Amino acid sequence: MSSKPRLSTTSYIVLSLIDAAGEATPYDLKRAVSLGLGHFWSVPHAQVYAEPERLAEAGYLGERREQGGRRRRHYKLTAQGEKALRAWLAEPTDEMAELRDPGILKLFFGSDPRPLASAQLSVHRQRLGKLEELAQRIGEKTPSGAELAILAGLGHEREWVRFWERVEQGKRP
Amino acid sequence: MSSKPRLSTTSYIVLSLIDAAGEATPYDLKRAVSLGLGHFWSVPHAQVYAEPERLAEAGYLGERREQGGRRRRHYKLTAQGEKALRAWLAEPTDEMAELRDPGILKLFFGSDPRPLASAQLSVHRQRLGKLEELAQRIGEKTPSGAELAILAGLGHEREWVRFWERVEQGKRP
DNA sequence: TCCGAATGGTCTGTTTCGGACGGTGTGAGT
């Protein structure tokens, strides 16, 4: 039932997604990620299978296994899991992300700025287009949390495009 | 000499830093990181010792070991290492960073936006202050690659502050 | 001289992650 290894960020992602779905298989989680979260936070395939198993072992999830065929595992939150999730959501975090951008890294170490800028621009512009499309669907209503996350991504993509455009022009960003 | 394993981003960080220093011990690298790169890309302690060892084994670095006392390892680039580094720097990358921001994650999953915003603001503002200070030292001259990296970080910090301020005010970002 | 801080280095247990690989269901064409 309950030993308590520490819960990682990935753990809370899994808990949240299962909470939203009520009950879910790892594959459901994978699809759920690609539907929304995946726009700004990738969760590798293998983790989506490994993590629920650990969470079940620690008592945060209940597991029901199909007998025939695919032997899917269906997970849902236990009371303990729900409590942990609520606590996590209730606690605002002051952690923040690092930049950790491969393009910036090369720039830092002296890679030629112009070609780097144009390679980066083409991919950032494409991504910006996608996010703008998503943002348009939100419309003018007050955005939900998930929609705020999209808008955050949008702001940063705009910043990236602005930055690399300046670099491409040889101007001070 | 024997070239087997694939070079990771961390590998190129190590190669770059050693290239800049001419010759360096892991501890030198650690200090070098905290001097500049660390502003936007953390490299955990242990890696800075482990990675040069692997690179040396694969023939990218030469190793000289002190006999007495601390038995420091001094590394420098081999011809192979230099070639690999040049190739990496010459190749512009189209990879880009994900957002992967813990605050955005909580927002996405329905955490209450206001307290989250104020927690995030206090730390982002502080960081913004530091970067603005660094940026001022650059002055109006054309920035080096390392300085461009600082300016990129600055732009994103401004965006974070803008975003969370809007959220705190309950307005659409 | 001795103590404690700063410096410098190593080890261990977990977790992450990409990718290869292997089964299972299904429906389009025969």
Next chain:
DNA sequence: ACTCACACCGTCCGAAACAGACCATTCGGA
């Protein structure tokens, strides 16, 4: 009805990342 191709679903492996505890050396000052 058959089967073959492809999408669906799950597991496994090894390399690397990572936190952080722990050990050893050097040095400055009371």
